Amino acid sequence: MSENISDIDYKQVIEYALEPLIIHSQLKIIDINRAAEIFFRASKKDIIGASPLDIFKDTSKSAIEKRIQSAYEQPAKVIEETIYRMDGTTVEVELYCHPVWMGETKAIQTYVRDITERKAAESEQKRMLEQVNELSSTLVPLLDGIAVLPLAGSIDEQRATQILESVPIKAQKQNIKFLIIDFSGLYNLDSVVTEYIFKMNQVLSMLGVRSLLTGIRPETAQMAVQIGTTFKSTPTVSTVKDALQLLGVEHNKSLLI
Numbered sequence: 482m483s484e485n486i487s488d489i490d491y492k493q494v495i496e497y498a499l500e501p502l503i504i505h506s507q508l509k510i511i512d513i514n515r516a517a518e519i520f521f522r523a524s525k526k527d528i529i530g531a532s533p534l535d536i537f538k539d540t541s542k543s544a545i546e547k548r549i550q551s552a553y554e555q556p557a558k559v560i561e562e563t564i565y566r567m568d569g570t571t572v573e574v575e576l577y578c579h580p581v582w583m584g585e586t587k588a589i590q591t592y593v594r595d596i597t598e599r600k601a602a603e604s605e606q607k608r609m610l611e612q613v614n615e616l617s618s619t620l621v622p623l624l625d626g627i628a629v630l631p632l633a634g635s636i637d638e639q640r641a642t643q644i645l646e647s648v649p650i651k652a653q654k655q656n657i658k659f660l661i662i663d664f665s666g667l668y669n670l671d672s673v674v675t676e677y678i679f680k681m682n683q684v685l686s687m688l689g690v691r692s693l694l695t696g697i698r699p700e701t702a703q704m705a706v707q708i709g710t711t712f713k714s715t716p717t718v719s720t721v722k723d724a725l726q727l728l729g730v731e732h733n734k735s736l737l738i
Contacts, residue, residue, distance in 0.1 A: 491583070495590075504581065505533045506588035508549070520593060523567035533591065536564040552578045552589050561596065573600050620651050624730060626658040629721055632678070633666030641677035649684045657690055661724045665696025675704045682715060693717070693724040 492512065495502045501517035503510055510531050518524055521536075533549065534542045541562060548557050556579035563571050578591040620628040630648060652660055662682065682692045694717045718724050 501593040503533060503591045503593065504583060504588050505549075505591070506583070506586050508532050508534060508546070511583065511586070511588060517593065520595065521567050522570075527567060533589075536566075538563065538565075549578065549589055553580050553587060556580070564593075573597050620648065620655055620657060620660065622655065623661075623725070626656065627661070627725075627728065627730070628652070628655065628657045628659075629661040629663055631663045631666055636667065636674050636678075638673055638677070641674040645677050645681045645684070648681055649688055649690075652685060652690050653688060659691050659693065659728055660685060661693045661695055661721055663695045663721055664698065664701055665720075667696075667698075667701070672704055672707065675701065693727065695719065695721050695724050 495504070495512070495514045498514055499516060501520040502514045503517055504512040510529050510533055513521075513525055513528055517528070521528060534545060537545050545562075548560075551557060557577070559575055559577045561573065561575055563573050565571055573596050575594040575596050576591060577594075578589050581588050581590045620630055622628045630644075632644075636644075648660075651657075662678075682694075685692050692715050694715055696719070697717060716724070716727055718727060
């Protein structure tokens with residue numbers, strides 16, 4: 482004879498769940514599963530009877546208590562928190578809780594998911610992105626007073642903002658008089674990003690830095706025209722070599738103008 486769903490032992494269901502689960506009622510832990518014992522580095526007898534608030538930092542306890550009380554009526558949204566294990570170590574987790582019935586007792590079931598690795602990966606990705614953005618605004622000196630800004634890859638609005646904000650400052654610090662802005666390495670531009678890049682050209686002009694544009698592709702030129710950008714006051718040539726020749730530089734020797 483097959484079992485009805487009501488015949489299933491709920492405690493067995495949570496016991497073999499892969500994620501740490503905590504069952505608590507009226508701010509008192511009444512059960513945890515095996516995964517929670519491993520995660521918190523303690524046995525059931527050490528945890529059952531304690532308050533679920535004990536795993537949180539003092540600064541979070543008030544908000545967590547309100548969250549628990551509201552979860553008796555409806556599931557709470559997933560949040561991220563830093564909590565304590567029983568050995569005092571901290572870990573970043575994702576928490577989700579909802580109401581359950583344990584016999585005649587209305588309780589809260591809380592899922593605890595370790596997100597340490599995900600957070601580390603996000604942090605590393607952010608660090609790498611910051612490095613890429615920094616490199617994106619690097620001015621490569623060619624000769625005294627002359628540098629090139631090689632724009633490469635795909636530029637989104639965040640990266641364009643970084644370039645707009647940092648390049649004029651770097652040009653002043655490096656005493657740049659002529660900046661060659663090379664577009665030949667770019668393969669992805671939209672109207673917003675194009676506008677940022679050409680705004681930078683205007684800022685440089687106000688600071689006394691003469692810009693020369695190289696490597697502009699037809700699609701970039703068309704987009705610049707669409708947003709009303711004009712090249713009348715900015716020399717535009719095919720390559721960096723052409724730009725240097727326009728400045729009077731022969732065989733990379735010196736600035737002749």
